[in-house]
Amino acid sequence: MPELPDVEMTRRDLKRWVVGASVTAADTRDARLSRPASPRAFAHALTGRSVERVERRGKWLRLDLDDGGKVFSHLGMTGGWVRVAIGAPVARFERARIDAVLRGRAFSLRYVDARRFGRLLAVREDIADWTALGPDLLADGIDVGRFSDALAKGRRAVKEIVMDQRVVAGVGNILATEGLWIARIDPRSSGNALVPGDARAIARGLRRVMARELEDRKRCGDGHSERYFVYGRAGQLCPRCSTGLSSVVLGGRTTVFCHGCQVHRRPPSR
């Protein structure tokens, strides 16, 4: 489920489902997902309230309640929200439930998350995970000047910097891998070795991939896009230059790239 396009689709669903709705009951028992808040705070904060807005920054979602309360939701690796009939049986891997009424119609939202890498907590103030996020790839776009500075400052591999949520919020492993391939930049390149024009190319690559993914999801709903250029295709041929695709681990994440057409900017010599 993760990656910005999935979270954005979830935001649109939630917006359609709950904005203006009054919550009649809510529950979670998962202390892990609601950390550091207590699971009880969830029911307490939501019951009797109505939802005024559904916001998203990067991969985080925030429901704004009519009393100023906020519910933060991060889908982690396997989280998702589904809408079911009121009273529907507990879904497999269901971790939280929000029963609500909108225009006289009762319904239930369920948060489902097999691996429980997500988060779901009700609080009164914005959490640091939210406020620390950099500009949102979709809503704010990338300011090439600032992006370029952030890349130049980093000694890490460019892919790790691009995935840093403080630099650009919403870029995950797929977007970063695909975006760098489009930009023709080797993901191992060190940030401070990039040359003028690279930052713009990467920004454009990320925007392209995101827009494409969003369109895919609008058309097909969920399910994994099988249309990746290189992600998950190590060993296959590069769709641009037919070189065999390579794979390395950067920042603990598998990264696929093409030796043939992605230029490796090497760090300044020591």
Place this chain on the structure above:
DNA sequence: CGGCATGTTGCGCA
């Protein structure tokens, strides 16, 4: 059975 997975955190150590 082993290996990998769309994300993040926390810990030991430089």
Place this chain on the structure above:
DNA sequence: TTGCGCAACATGCC
């Protein structure tokens, strides 16, 4: 204070 490398988290799927 910053950053790096890595194990950990919990489960599904191939």
